[in-house]
Amino acid sequence: MLPDIEKLLELQVADKEIRQLQEEIAALPKRVAAIEDKLAGTKAHREAIRAAGKADEANRKKFETAIQDLQGKISKYRDQSLDVKTNDQYKALLHEIQFAEQEIRINEDRILEVMVNVEVREKELKAADAELQAEQAEIEKEKQEARRVTAEDQKKLAEWNAKRDGLRRGMAEDWLRHYERVMKFRGSGLAEAREQKCMGCQVMLRPQTYNEVRIAEKVVVCESCQRILYFDPANEAKVEQQVAEAVHARRRPRPKADAAQAWFYRPDYGEEGEVLLVFTNGGSSSTRRVYEMLTGRQVGGVLAREGTYRLAFPEDLTDTAVRLNGHWEEEEMVEWAAEIPSSALDILHNDLRAAQREHAKAGGHKPHSPSPAEHTAAG
């Protein structure tokens, strides 16, 4: 292997570590902010309970005053009834007294209702207080943890940055720039050439290009993705062995590189995390749809760009992208609307698992996994 490429491979490891550390450092304050949001929500909930309690108290006073007024009225009617002259007048007063007594009963019921409410609210308030206390403790713990992890990450970052600077010194300027440009857009600047293919973009290499990479007399780049290519004889031997094994075992069909529709899995799609992407080439343009990996719900709309998808969406095809088997007609996908139906989602999930098993067997190190648990199993 060319010394420059050996250095670039080390540089790529350093660059990936640095990026991961930077992402981790940036993510920590977000986690603390999320708990702080929750805390604010609990505080607001507690305030709402207290306000409702105050309203109850005011209502109870209002109902008590109403009862006193009604009792006053009743004794006034009773006094008047001693002086009435006619039976009709007497009946009218009796009716007023009955009406007032009925009103008193209504207000007594209301007071009872309020008292039941007060009991419920006291319990709610206690629960909210406990929750608040737990969340405050949690946020303190999280903040401490974030400070600790950040300090550790900063230290590691400084070490990796020093290593990176050391590697860059004395490296051919042209190739360093080329590597950095491709790294920036694709998440990796180098790719292994294996089985006649660029492992970065999975495109077949021309025989002459592949041979040039194997001979390793000069630096060669993939014409399709521009990654700098290297050849690892140890992996080629592994591949040959794997091919021999595959003759006996049923093998996952390999997605066609030139298919008009291509599905991919990405474990690291920005804020969305794990997603499924589907690209469709049509005429002189191509489209992209993005779906949540686990639910199949569509993220955003259909994006169309000029050119075939490999040229139009290079930023999506990082080397963590796993190409999947699967094909559905455009009309059918339009009918899905905002969600992949479970039948189609199962096919994609199964194929991803098969791809990950294959990758694990091949001794891969790329984290192509739908969950942290399986990640450990596959890695």
Ligand SMILES: [Zn+2]
């Ligand atoms: Zn390539």
